[in-house]
Amino acid sequence: MIRDILPKLVLFGAGKIGRSFIGQLFSLGGYEVVFIDVFQTVIDELNLRGKYNVVIKGDKESVINIKNVRGVYSGDVVKVIEEIATARIVAVSVGLNGLKAVIPLIAKGLTKRYETVGAAPLDIIIAENLRNAAEFMSDALRDNLPLGFPLDDRVGLIETSIGKMVPIMLKKDMEADILQVFAEHYNTLILDKLAFKNPIPEIEGLAPKENMKAWVDRKLFIHNLGHATTAYLGYLAHPTATFLYEVLSDSQLKDKVRQTMLQAADILLEKYPDEFTLESLTSHIDDLLSRFQNKSLGDTLFRVGCDLPRKLGAEDRIAGAIHLAKALNLPFNLILSALICGCHFRATDEEGNLLPSDREFFLLYEKGITAVLTTICGFDEVEDSVLIAAATVLDKTLKVM
Numbered sequence: 001m002i003r004d005i006l007p008k009l010v011l012f013g014a015g016k017i018g019r020s021f022i023g024q025l026f027s028l029g030g031y032e033v034v035f036i037d038v039f040q041t042v043i044d045e046l047n048l049r050g051k052y053n054v055v056i057k058g059d060k061e062s063v064i065n066i067k068n069v070r071g072v073y074s075g076d077v078v079k080v081i082e083e084i085a086t087a088r089i090v091a092v093s094v095g096l097n098g099l100k101a102v103i104p105l106i107a108k109g110l111t112k113r114y115e116t117v118g119a120a121p122l123d124i125i126i127a128e129n130l131r132n133a134a135e136f137m138s139d140a141l142r143d144n145l146p147l148g149f150p151l152d153d154r155v156g157l158i159e160t161s162i163g164k165m166v167p168i169m170l171k172k173d174m175e176a177d178i179l180q181v182f183a184e185h186y187n188t189l190i191l192d193k194l195a196f197k198n199p200i201p202e203i204e205g206l207a208p209k210e211n212m213k214a215w216v217d218r219k220l221f222i223h224n225l226g227h228a229t230t231a232y233l234g235y236l237a238h239p240t241a242t243f244l245y246e247v248l249s250d251s252q253l254k255d256k257v258r259q260t261m262l263q264a265a266d267i268l269l270e271k272y273p274d275e276f277t278l279e280s281l282t283s284h285i286d287d288l289l290s291r292f293q294n295k296s297l298g299d300t301l302f303r304v305g306c307d308l309p310r311k312l313g314a315e316d317r318i319a320g321a322i323h324l325a326k327a328l329n330l331p332f333n334l335i336l337s338a339l340i341c342g343c344h345f346r347a348t349d350e351e352g353n354l355l356p357s358d359r360e361f362f363l364l365y366e367k368g369i370t371a372v373l374t375t376i377c378g379f380d381e382v383e384d385s386v387l388i389a390a391a392t393v394l395d396k397t398l399k400v401m
Contacts, residue, residue: 008032010083012102013093013127014042014071016166020054020183022091022127027066029203034083035071036102043071045179052179057296077105084109085116089201091125099128103137107144114154121197123156127189129224131216131315133159134195156197159212161190161219165291167299170350184297190215214272221268221324222281224317225335226261226288231305232341233257236398239346242300245293254289260334261285264321270328302347306354308361312342314378322387323378336387340394343372369395 009026014037054064126133134157193208234247265281325332
């Protein structure tokens with residue numbers, strides 16, 4: 001006999017997006033939210049309080065109290081498996097490296113669920129900014145599931161587009177309350193309508209889309225690209241600035257960022273002519289630029305621009321847009337300029353520190369811009385010789401500024 005599935009969301013990742021976005025949506029939507037995380041202190045505090053605050057930063061600050069939550073330490077494998085086996089829905093918000101670590105746990109939970117619940121399928125929301133996330137997760141789950149497990153029939157892998165901005169919090173704010181998290185008011189979760197095995201939860205803020213790949217690319221090549229472009233151009237023009245709103249108060253710089261985003265919009269329009277219009281993308285760009293200037297959010301150049309090996313990677317926001325432009329035979333000069341500016345990005349956190357990955361990037365950059373373009377960005381020294389030549393000129397220009 002099939003047991004009733006509890007109306008709960010099991011959420012891997014009690015980080016900022018997990019708490020301020022996914023957890024908030026489902027808790028307010030009437031679900032119990034069970035956080036699975038590696039940080040025992042956070043788990044203990046969730047279980048002690050059963051609630052936490054999301055501080056909305058805007059013209060007027062407000063606080064949303066998120067209730068009906070608890071936590072399970074990810075190292076408690078037996079409990080984690082039981083939570084998955086009895087969940088209404090599962091979500092992951094842990095980053096790529098974290099995803100690789102939790103997939104074996106999810107596979108064990110799916111196995112137990114199938115054995116005890118029978119035919120009841122499970123939907124998994126992949127709340128990661130990762131292209132082809134469902135394919136990645138499907139392949140990884142198959143490697144960890146028993147041979148013959150009916151993955152395609154029993155599991156819905158739901159790709160998302162995460163547009164909510166959550167800044168790095170100052171140490172004093174985290175010390176004041178380990179569970180509180182700051183975020184902007186924006187609260188729309190775009191997700192793949194066609195991937196659900198069960199009825200889509202009737203929760204305010206969920207925005208199901210049929211052509212999910214187009215919306216993932218919109219997030220990556222408009223939002224993420226615009227964010228990074230603001231940080232990289234902003235740092236070079238105003239190296240002592242800390243916040244995004246500071247550099248975007250420079251009208252000329254803001255216009256350069258906007259034009260770069262519009263160049264990316266042209267690429268998306270060519271790729272997805274039936275999904276977007278120039279008017280809708282232009283409106284989205286202007287809305288994003290307004291959100292980027294939210295002073296209360298306190299978003300920093302460091303947070304938005306750091307982790308250069310990832311953000312300048314071949315499939316990511318800037319180089320990925322250039323690869324797509326090349327495939328469609330469209331201009332990408334402004335986007336290439338943003339990429340080269342990124343190579344000169346040296347912003348630090350509030351304590352003057354760089355990310356270790358960025359230190360490694362700088363060592364590679366010392367070998368020359370070609371090393372970055374071929375090793376990090378995925379360009380070919382022969383096939384992309386014209387691009388590399390243009391990039392070299394841009395790089396030399398920046399070096400003498």
